[in-house]
Amino acid sequence: MTGPSPILYFAPLTCARVSLTALEETGQPFETKLIAFMAGEHRSEEYLAINPSGKVPALQTESGILTQNGAILLYLAQKCPEAGLLPLSGDAYADAKVVSALFRMSGDLHPLVTRFVLPGMMLSDPVSSPAVRSKAEEIIQLQLAPIAAQLGEQDWFLGERWSILDAYLAWIWFRITGAGFDPTIFPNIVGHFERANARPSAKAALQHEARAEEQLSARGLAFAPPQSKK
Ligand SMILES: N[C@@H](CCC(=O)N[C@@H](CS)C(=O)NCC(=O)O)C(=O)O
Incomplete structure (x- = not known):
């Protein structure tokens, strides 16, 4: 730069x-x-x-x-x-797939993290907050399941090489497990979290x-x- x-x-x-x-x-x-x-x-x-x-x-x-x-x-x-940071190649389709993975973190998962960690931010009604949190938990599990399966086959989110998406996933995992999401559901993500956090x-x-x-x-x-x- x-x-x-x-x-x-x-x-x-x-x-x-x-x-x-x-x-x-x-x-x-x-x-x-x-x-x-x-x-x-x-x-x-x-x-x-x-x-x-x-x-x-x-x-x-x-x-x-x-x-x-x-x-x-x-x-x-x-x-x-x-x-x-990202495996960009100049190929329109391949690069769009990388951007799609970025959106998966920021557009799909992150809003669910907010609903799970801070359900009250979505509603002022304290009675409904647990329902928001529990629905968010259900959808987080649904969305993390294929990622966890992938991490059984490869070390990093996009394959054999680290990318910044691994830091993104690690932050998501940090936030949800810090707020009570059960880490034992996805042992492959636990392993990934340790690998990602070991980077300098x-x-x-x-x-x-x-x-x-x-x-x-x-x-x-x-x-x-x-x-x-x-
Ligand atoms: N879509 C944004 C989301 C950013 C975001 O939600 N940041 C949170 C912290 S994790 C924030 O600043 N929240 C303050 C607020 O919404 O009041 C991005 O990916 O950068």
Whole structure:
């Protein structure tokens, strides 16, 4: 990458971890800006000018701002092809299949993660929240089953080589198992999670998050989203 270093807007524990891992994987310099959810910074006028959805991640690039993990990952994969973030080949169909796998994470699974981990975010009615969570759990199981079966045949989501989709799956697994999803249902994903987190980029991203959490704690703003119990 040439030009000024990219700046990632992020918060610890969130899906911004996937973009953070991608940046670590490129080996190129980058900066981060911590968004304190507990202080409502993601809803501030200043941040909404960066990401009108009020969500992390967002990436300030030399060309402008990018939002959505999928777009950020695609951008970094193309800017730093040597990092091997995504197996892009220039073939329209093959590349569309890679993008489809990205959407599977961000468009299919991530919204279910939110419904499972924070069902109250979807409804203000506390009586209905357990129903949202339990339906989300059922559909997560349905969607993870073919991925788990695939991981019985191959080490990584896309085959024999790691890609940033493995970091995405690891973040999803981290979030749902941290909120009570039974990991023993999918032992192949447990193994994948360990492999994915053993990568230096994953460790560096976790350390980056730990430093951010310390900063938030020092400000009395530790990011501790309510974790629903079954
Ligand atoms: N589709 C977006 C989803 C981003 C997203 O939902 N981020 C969450 C953190 S995991 C967030 O910032 N939530 C704050 C909110 O919705 O208020 C992407 O893939 O980047």
